[in-house]
Every structure is written in C-alpha cells, then in structure tokens.
Amino acid sequence: MADQHLHVFVTVAEMENFSRAAEQLHMTQPAVSQYIRLLEQTVGARLLDRSNKYVRLTKAGEIVYHHAKEIIGLHTRMQNLVDDLSNKASGNLAIGASYTFGEYVLPHIIAELKRKYPEIHPMITIGNTKEIAEKVSGRLLDVGIVEGEVRQPQLRLEPFADDAMFIISSTRGRWAQQGEVTVQDLQSKTWIVREAGSGTREAADNLFAAFQMVPMHVLEFGSTQIIKEAVEAGLGVTLLSKWTIRKELALGSLCTVKVRGTPYIRKFSLIRQETPFYTKAMELFCELTVQHMASLDQQGGNGSGHSDEDI
Structure with missing residues (x-):
C-alpha cells in the first residue's frame, strides 16, 4: 500500500470527519489523529482545520490532498502492473466518461466487463x-x-467509434410533420445547449460554424436529461447524440429534424496517459469497449434492432 499516512489523510479529507474516517479505515480515532499529526509535522504545515462540526482542508491541505491522490494512484498502478506479470487481470480500474457515453453506453460495457473479468473492479466517474x-x-x-x-x-x-448527432425537436412542434428545414429556420429557434467544456456543446458550436449561423436565442443547461425535457416541453431545439434519444424516439415524445448537412458526425475517443505501461485490466477494458462499439455498428448502429436510417 502507498504511504499509510497519505492514505489516512485522504480518507479524513474525503469523509470530512475523523470518526467516520476511523470507521472506514478500521482504526481507532486516536490512531487516525496520530497519523495526521505526524504527516503535518513531516510536511511542516497544518493540513486540516478542525472544529466540533467539520474537518476542512487548509490551503496547504489542498496541495497535499491533490498530490497524495496522484501518489496513491501511481502506487496502485505500479502494483497492478507487477501483479499482471503472474496473475490474471484484477484490481481497481478508475474509468471516466463524458455524459453521452457514460450515461447511455458505458453501463452495458461495464456489465460485460464484470461478466468476463469479475476480479476487475471498475470505479466510474x-x-x-x-x-x-x-x-x-x-x-x-x-x-x-x-x-x-x-x-x-x-x-x-x-478515436474508436463514430457518434451521429441529430437536431431534435418536440413532436408537438410544427417541425414534427415538416420536410427539410432550412438554416434560416434553425437560426430563428431557441437553441438549448450544454455548458462550455462539454463535447456536446463543442459539437453544437461546430455545427453553428459549419452552417454559418448565430442562433438568436440560446439556453444553457448542464444536463442532457434536462435538455431533453426542455425540448419535449417545447422550449426549443437541440443537437444530441443518437444514443441519448433512443427511448424518446420510440415513445414519440421527441423527433429528429431533417436538415441538409446532418447528422453531424463526431468521434468517441479513449484517452490514457502517454506511457509504455498499461495494466492488463486497462488493456482489457479498452479492447472490450472497441469490440462492443464495433458489434453495435454491425447490428445497425444502435444496438436496438433499428438501423441509423430509422433514427
């Protein structure tokens, strides 16, 4: 295990309570307090502000917490790489995903991962x-x-898979029964978009640039689900991945808008540290993810028995 003092400190910082941290670590509270005191003496700074109601990180504590997480993660990966030389794939695997993939595709991959490799323990962000x-x-x-x-x-x-994105409207709007819509029509509508930093927002901005269009009205929401609800309520239109709208299209609460130049195609990509060493668990997860998406593509693109043309 990585340095026990750092592990105890990270646990206290995340639980914001010495008693709960002690319970989590299966230690006594005085032992936890001793570890923190020794770490503060070693670092030469107070790391935690303590009161009867809370435990909070000091400025120095924030620095130590950030680097302690990285040190613990590096130690874990080092141990996993060594274990991989003689053992089958196992251990923790910290996986992050942006909202579209993470909420609508990743759960199916994790279920397959657990079936095939039960000793790999995924943690999802x-x-x-x-x-x-x-x-x-x-x-x-x-x-x-x-x-x-x-x-x-x-x-x-x-990059490992294409993602087709469609302009979406409420089935109660006039566009539900209309043929192809013009860019001028799109510009006059209220557009509901994700926040800056989101891949879905980036795709919408790229589409606006490609159409040489500046929407007259824009609403920004931080959740795909809220955007779908807003569009269904008739607040405006949006650009969303086909993966996020399958249920709504099947239920008839949302519809796609026919516009020349759509669907907009972007890429799903795996990202990892640039290093010559990857754990067996990470390699297997990446292989499984690529295979899963290729399988869905062969089935018609969405895994629901419908082709992309149906969307």
Missing part, C-alpha cells in the same frame, strides 16, 4: 470532456472516454 481529460492527465483516472477534442500532449488519444 462521469463529467464533461474537459473534466475527464483533466482527471486522466492528473492520474486521478486510469482511462477516459470522451466525445470532444482533447489537446493535452501527455495524453494518448485513440
């Missing part, structure tokens, strides 16, 4: 593309799956 890339870069995640551009030289980017 969902965020926008920018957040996931930063966590992989900072070694807080082993591997990430994103749908936006990543321009960090220390990361290895591996």
Whole structure:
C-alpha cells in the first residue's frame, strides 16, 4: 500500500470527519489523529482545520490532498502492473466518461466487463470532456472516454467509434410533420445547449460554424436529461447524440429534424496517459469497449434492432 499516512489523510479529507474516517479505515480515532499529526509535522504545515462540526482542508491541505491522490494512484498502478506479470487481470480500474457515453453506453460495457473479468473492479466517474481529460492527465483516472477534442500532449488519444448527432425537436412542434428545414429556420429557434467544456456543446458550436449561423436565442443547461425535457416541453431545439434519444424516439415524445448537412458526425475517443505501461485490466477494458462499439455498428448502429436510417 502507498504511504499509510497519505492514505489516512485522504480518507479524513474525503469523509470530512475523523470518526467516520476511523470507521472506514478500521482504526481507532486516536490512531487516525496520530497519523495526521505526524504527516503535518513531516510536511511542516497544518493540513486540516478542525472544529466540533467539520474537518476542512487548509490551503496547504489542498496541495497535499491533490498530490497524495496522484501518489496513491501511481502506487496502485505500479502494483497492478507487477501483479499482471503472474496473475490474471484484477484490481481497481478508475474509468471516466463524458455524459453521452457514460450515461447511455458505458453501463452495458461495464456489465460485460464484470461478466468476463469479475476480479476487475471498475470505479466510474462521469463529467464533461474537459473534466475527464483533466482527471486522466492528473492520474486521478486510469482511462477516459470522451466525445470532444482533447489537446493535452501527455495524453494518448485513440478515436474508436463514430457518434451521429441529430437536431431534435418536440413532436408537438410544427417541425414534427415538416420536410427539410432550412438554416434560416434553425437560426430563428431557441437553441438549448450544454455548458462550455462539454463535447456536446463543442459539437453544437461546430455545427453553428459549419452552417454559418448565430442562433438568436440560446439556453444553457448542464444536463442532457434536462435538455431533453426542455425540448419535449417545447422550449426549443437541440443537437444530441443518437444514443441519448433512443427511448424518446420510440415513445414519440421527441423527433429528429431533417436538415441538409446532418447528422453531424463526431468521434468517441479513449484517452490514457502517454506511457509504455498499461495494466492488463486497462488493456482489457479498452479492447472490450472497441469490440462492443464495433458489434453495435454491425447490428445497425444502435444496438436496438433499428438501423441509423430509422433514427
């Protein structure tokens, strides 16, 4: 295990309570307090502000916490790589994914991973593309799956699947029964988009640029689910991945809008640290992810028995 003092400190910081941390670590509270005191003496700074109600990180504590997470992660990966030389794939695997892939595709891959490799223990983090890339870069995640551009030289980017994105409207709107819509029609509508840093927002901005269009009204939401609800309620239109709208299309609550130049195609990409060493668990997960998407593509693109033309 990585340095026990750092492990205890990270646990206290995350639980924000000495008693809960002691319970989590299967230690006594005085023992936990002693570890923290010794670490503070070693670092030469107070790391935690303590009161009867809370435990909070000091500025120095924030620095130590960030690097302690990275050190613990590096130690774990080192041990996993050594274990891989003689053992079958096992251990923790920290996986990050941006919202579209993480919420609508990744659960099926994780279920398959657990069936095939029960000794691999995935831990999932969902965020926008920018957040996931930063966590992989900072070694807080082993591997990430994103749908936006990543321009960090220390990361290895591996595109592995296309993602078709469609302009979406409520079935109660006039566009539900209309033929092809013009760019001028699109410009006059309220557009509901994700926040900056999201791969879905980046795709919408790229589409606007390709159409040489500046929407007259824009609403920004931080959740794909809220965007779908807003579009269904008739607040406006949006650009979403086919993966996010399958149920709504089947139920008839949302519809695609026919526009020349759509669907907009982007890439799903795996991101990892640029290093010659990857754990067996990470390699197997990446292989399984690529195979899963290739299998769905052979089935018709969405794994539901419908072809992309149906979408």
